[in-house]
């Protein structure tokens with residue numbers, strides 16, 4: 042593995058809560074993810090998956106160890122730097138889509154780019170259409186997000202995650218709220234983003250079939266990695 046083929050490197054990540062006694066949630070978690078790889082993080086409820094994803098996504102900065110994303114160390118950076126880093130390098134897909142229901146699908150996809158302020162509105166609109174096209178949702182671009190199905194809403198949420206062209210997409214139970222048909226559709230979209238667009242996909246999932254079909258499963262137990 043060459044240095045510049047690595048999308049994520051976690052080194053001895055540790056996290057504890059004081060409840061009030063010290064409760065170690067993550068213990069010496071180390072692993073790497075290659076660029077263009079589609080990885081699922083699995084493990085029983087309470088093993089620390091969400092806590093880990095929160096750290097990997099740079100939202101939680103209170104941890105031990107070192108984290109590199111896209112070849113850059115992000116550990117110890119200031120909140121405003123991390124917010125800029127996330128906007129540029131990371132996309133997020135959650136179990137619940139968090140689309141603004143009264144806004145059109147197109148507008149929902151545009152919002153993270155409008156916040157970034159790098160391109161004109163016209164350019165952003167064009168990019169947003171392109172992303173909706175990748176997700177097969179361009180025909181629904183002008184509909185309010187509340188007027189499409191749950192599976193379609195999740196596809197729009199993925200388009201939104203793609204708008205700033207992030208290298209890494211992180212998903213917290215991205216199919217957790219979907220039926221099996223839509224789960225298969227969303228899985229295939231994520232697989233294609235990795236295989237054909239060289240995006241790195243890192244998802245937390247309870248769905249063993251979903252995990253088994255991804256490129257690699259990272260299995261956790263009691264805050265430790267037991268299989269990479």
Ligand SMILES: Nc1ncnc2c1ncn2[C@@H]1O[C@H](COP(=O)(O)OP(=O)(O)OP(=O)(O)O)[C@@H](O)[C@H]1O
Pocket residue numbers: 058060066084085086087088089090091092093
């Ligand atoms: N803010 C907190 N304070 C104290 N304990 C916490 C806090 N957040 C999480 N925990 C504990 O840390 C452990 C890991 O939680 P986490 O949510 O990461 O697990 P998980 O594997 O994602 O679970 P699930 O699959 O149910 O979402 C659990 O025992 C949880 O109760």
